[in-house]
Amino acid sequence: MRSLRSKGSLSIGSTSFPSLFWSAGGGVDNPSTLHIGNLAEGGGLERYFRELVCRLSRGDGGALGMVLGRDNVDNAFLAFAAPHDPLPERLYKMRRVFLRARKAFPVDGVVAHFPLYAFPILHRLDIPLLVHFHGPWAEESLWEGGRGVSTWMKRQIEQWVYRRAEHFIVLSEAFGELLQRLHGVPDRRLSVIPGGVDMERFRALPPREEARRALGWPLDRPILFTVRRLVPRMGLENLIHAMERIKRVYPDAWLAVAGRGPLGHTLAKRVHERGLEGHVFLEGYLSEKRLALAYRAADLCVVPSSALEGFGLVAAESLAAGTPVLVTPVGGLPEVVGGLAPELVLSGTDGDALADGIIEALRGERVLPSASDCRRHAWSFDWEQVIPKLHRVYQGVVG
Structure with a gap:
């Protein structure tokens, strides 16, 4: 087996693939992997998936991403369907494109990042299947x-x-x-590997005041920042509730909320009903460049998740920017910050727990790590640390 390398494009039937040329490698030592996922949702999961496949595609074994969404991201991705296609059509296209890709490319293993798009190919798989479990799909649907x-x-x-x-x-x-x-997976079939952060992306960020100027944010107010999908389990309604108490103690406190999702109109209504228009700003989508500036511009970041938080990439990215982050005691969030400072983990998820922790942090009663300590801790999540661990797992499964 030889490794995958992107170079231009190749058409097979009606499907246009990133073209590949063959080089030494592949097989057990350098497995070539085909990753199935989604580039249509946005958020931390999309950033993780995109960065992972791009970095693997430049490695010895190589990788190709088959995605719902856009293709041609760093020549490492192929879109099998558009997000607006009806579901049956998406599943049919997924199966068709996968079968053509298997004939065209040497692949040692399939890596599924979302179960729906792995489902149509199960009965045609003749190579190992690995799953990156990013969350319980059905449980998230209930929320x-x-x-x-x-x-x-x-x-x-x-x-x-x-x-x-x-x-x-x-x-x-x-x-x-x-x-x-939920699924009875035994320990021997399970590996824990944290999410990856591109530390170079945060190395050259400007000072806090300069970052605020670039974003058009206030220069003389204590700023809180969170970036979340606007869905109920992210705890944003609790954070808005907390801002009522925070405003009474810090009348100039300012919260920026970045992200998109179905809860957007509800959150805007809550802000208006509670008289927080001058204190809570719904930023919407932020580009990666502006997102990095937002982490840097804030005095404090907050991850207010209520449930089903597998890692919390935004917490690690905040630390990479040198900004401390308070997190709720949900899912993997305490694991991201626990080795840095236990004070970064709040006592609960409700509005009062959020308000207590934020007020204590702004008063200096809750000791926060320095910018240099935050960055030093974030290096443990650098992709240069994460990719070799993933590669060893892929090798073991293919072998």
């Missing part, structure tokens, strides 16, 4: 109001895919335990 047949079907698809998988990778011990509880 977002899903019920009945739809949620039942999601759980069934998860079970079918996970029964076929040889090995699982999770981002935290907490999600490893969740995967075992």
